[in-house]
Amino acid sequence: MALTHQEILNRTHAAGIIPVFNHPDLDIAKAVVDHSYEAGVRVFEFTNREKNAFEVFKALRIYAEKYPDLLLGIGTIFTRDDAQRFLYAGTDFVVSPAMLPEVGAFCRMKQVFWVPGCATLTEVYNGKVLGAKLVKTFPGNLLGPAFIKAAHSVIPDIKLMPTGGVEPTETNLKDWFSAGVHCVGMGSQLIDRKEIERGDFGGLKHRIALSLDIIKSLRK
Template sequence: MRKEQVLSRMKEECLIAVIRAKNPEQGEKIVEAVIAGGIHFIEITMTMDEGNPVEFISAMAAKYRNDDRIVIGAGTVLDPETARAVILAGANYVVSPGLNLDTIKLCNRYRVPMLPGVMTPTEAITALEAGCDVIKLFPGNILGPAAISSFKGPLPQGDFMPSGGVDVDNVDKWIKAGAYAVGTGSSLTKGAKTGDFAAVTAKAKEFVEAVKAARR
């Protein structure tokens, strides 16, 4: 999928499911549950306890290759070496908790969206100057929805995606504050810890409806 398509779809769909799985078996069940609930952007993190997360991304990219709805990405990418590995494995976008210019440069080389994590205007300016189209505000629970308007005051050209602490009860505040998209992880997938994947699907549906309501 071309970079422009990924970014356009991301803004349209708005919701990104952050999948932190302990192993590939659990991860696949979470991915299936999230998709069943209507969330199509899947961010698979590099923090898997058992198994190889790059291989898991490759497996999920292959599994959903013929399903145009599903967009597989990689999260918790800390360096350019990992970025290249996940891109070659099939990741359509790359997300990081921090700002690493070499990682951004690598992703730009492959024309893959790179969303670096920032907490300050200086970091946001650096990300924009490096060519990032969307910037991750992280941790969202520390910054809060008001951070978007604060960032957009001096940087109206910036687009921001909060991640960390986004849940069904506050996602409307982030949307109304002007979020380009939102990333949600533990709030969405906590049912997986006890094997209750039906709860993950139910929560995904709640998120989808909450976003629709906020946009209305």
């Protein structure tokens, strides 16, 4: 049974961290999901950045069914057609790197949880108008925690997720969560491509566990 938007919103908040990852090798993608889950991840974003991303995601979606409490979404969606393809493949949510009305309108029609990437207050507001319950502030390293505070000062009910430049350190995470983020997206800072390609997942699990512990302490 499909989750409501509020249920997905609750789960993304509880998750704290959403790993953002892509790889053309299905076995590596499966291993990343496995080790991330073991470390405590419950929401995962696979991105549409490789030529075979659709095929890998389809297989990964089936594979991830062994984790009934894991949400698996698709990121880097620029077009309505791509949103439609991945929706048929079973994505739990759709993330765009930009504020794309065409994608937003499609997701709203299909009642799909959509997360637009926004870099201005106008884009954040337009995303909300299009039905987004969660907005990705991107690129996070350029906008910074100050943007989160500024957006909340005028749109206090919007939920924001910085992605890009978020680091698995106490200092960085404290800056973001003190600013009022809903959760954070983490890519290369969390998942070291060279590590995982040589089969070393210890660093990944350590960074995830450390980050989750930090977030838990910040939310007390």
